[in-house]
Amino acid sequence: MSTNREVIDLDHAHVFHSWSAQAALSDFALAGGSGTEVWDCEGNRYLDFSSQLVNVNIGHSHPKVVAAIQEQAATLATVAPAHANLVRGEAASRILAKAGPAFGKVFFTNGGADANENAIRMARVTSGRDKILSTYRSYHGNTGAAVVATGDWRRVPNEFARGHAHFFGPFPYRSEFWSDSPEQEAERALHHLERVIVSEGAASIAALLLEGVPGTAGVIMPPPGWYAGVRELCDRYGILLIIDEVMSGFGRTGDWFAWQNPEINPTGIVPDLVTFAKGVNSGYVPVGGVIISESIAHAFDDQVFPGGLTYSGHPLAAASIVASMDAMEEEGIIENAARIGREVLGPGLHALAEQHPMIGEVRGTGVFWALDLVTDRETREPVPGATIGALKKELMARGYLPFAADNRIHVVPPCTVTTEECLRALAILDEAFTAVAG
Template structure:
């Protein structure tokens, strides 16, 4: 029988981990999961309020999705992408039904990074331009162009791709523009963006790449007018708009896509390309893709698209997508996420902030929240790594699996989390912050 120590010994002897210095690692063992809970090989259970990497939207081991993968594996476990396959077509049709009538095709990839790679490729081929603009507070994946489009520190040692420039997106709590209101932040951020477009040479810019809501960067809610203003600038200068919904899509915001959520994009402006990945099937099988507008898809009716992947539209992944979207519809999971955010998580997190001065700001929607942790609410000085480490230790000791980034604690349970589990998690958070307060 496996134990935590056996698993750790295997891992440390043979596994090379992402984004890490390997010698000092002590990873948490995860052996199984169901719903919102996971457990290790010794039987210790945790509430998974990380959703692993903010992607287990339908919860762990959802029986309908597991059954669909098993059934497909018994019929056709793999097929080359050049062939037509029913389950692949059904997966694409279901995704397009959620994206809306402006979109005509889905190009499947292996994950979110190569989804962004291929969206960038499509934008360059369609416009005949080269440059891609993205924000400094962003993450788009760890492949050639995707990591250079990323704005955070991970870009710097990986800057091998050409044709990328960055700008500051709006962030009212930590404004780069000395704004005093969200409305002012949006106006000034749009002014800054237009200045970057002009300064970089508008005629050289193929696309503007934005996350639906910047996720890893801190669940940064777009201020009023942001989406409409970005769309207007793209139209003015002939630039395509790519929205990266890898983290924010498929229920996370209480809507199928963040760009469709009326609180985020009340004008309902529509992007040209949408990228997706792990949220579409909770990461049960690796998959991603690009949702392509009718007009861009038509560009490749006679022009060869010079891109492809062996596992594009893999049947096990496609089966998991079909089952996930069907289950989300049948069980009202997306609506449930919206309701929990509005009635339980949002109010509960704001109540925590009233009790604990370390919580400088609460941001979020649906089951997509972040607590911005500070040493002083007036200066908004971020807490350091030691404080985050101590908080994570307190949470794990109480059976809560956290997701932390920089000075933030992200509160991102599965969309299927129950109100009772949310209340239990809020109580644990209260205890952990209280321990740090003293």
């Protein structure tokens, strides 16, 4: 059995890590996981309230998904994308059944970034337009167009793709519009968006790309009126609407998709394209895809789609999707995520905020939450990076694996998390905040 140090030294010697200075990598090794728990090489166990990268929705090592991958590997381990294959068709049909009747086909990709890449391509080809609008507070992936559609700092050193413009989406807690209510925030953000559309030239805009709920940017819940207003603007100006459900889909918000959640989208508007990855199979095998509306799918009946991937609809990935979605349905996993958010995490995190002035705002739904941490609740000044580092250290020491971004701790366990595990996590959070504040 290897030690943590041996695994870390081997990794640091040979593996080049993403978004990292290679001389300052984390000294943390994982050896295994089951459900909501993971453990290192020396048996130290952690509650995984990061879901790794907010993708292990069904939990670690779910036996039905593992068995499906093993069975498929023994049957047919790979197949070219041009061929028909039963498990690929079954995966697509299950996804479409949850997306609803407006959608006709699924294009499979290797992950979320190239899902967004290909959704952008579909919008451009079918609309005859070029420009893509997306928000500054967003993350859409690290391929050519996806990273330029991204709004955060990672876009800046990678701006090689053409035809992108950004705008500020609504964020009531840190408003760019001096709003004093969520409704006013939506109204003013929609006015701003329309001014950007007109100023960029509406006839040049192929699509508007939005996350179902902006995740990495802070689990920013769309305020009332936002989704309906966006759909109306898209329809008025002939712009396609792409919803990026890579992080927010497949149970994360307590629904199959965030845009189907009545708290998020009370008027029930429907996008033209939906991208997915992560939770569709909890990352057991790399996969993503684009859910395509009937009209856009039919546009390629006689026109060649100018895109493709060697591993599109890989059978191991497809098998893991089928098993994952079936298990989610049979075991009530989506419903569990909604209940946990409503009855346990939501009330528990708000109670935590009452005890700790550092928590400026609690945002979220389902198993998708963020704590916005501040030095002062009046000014809402974000805590410095050193405070986040201290919190991470205290949480890890107590057996809690966190997801931290900027001045926030995101609380994002698997959709299978139990009430008992959440109560344990809330107690650890309480202890960590007390230790850091003290």
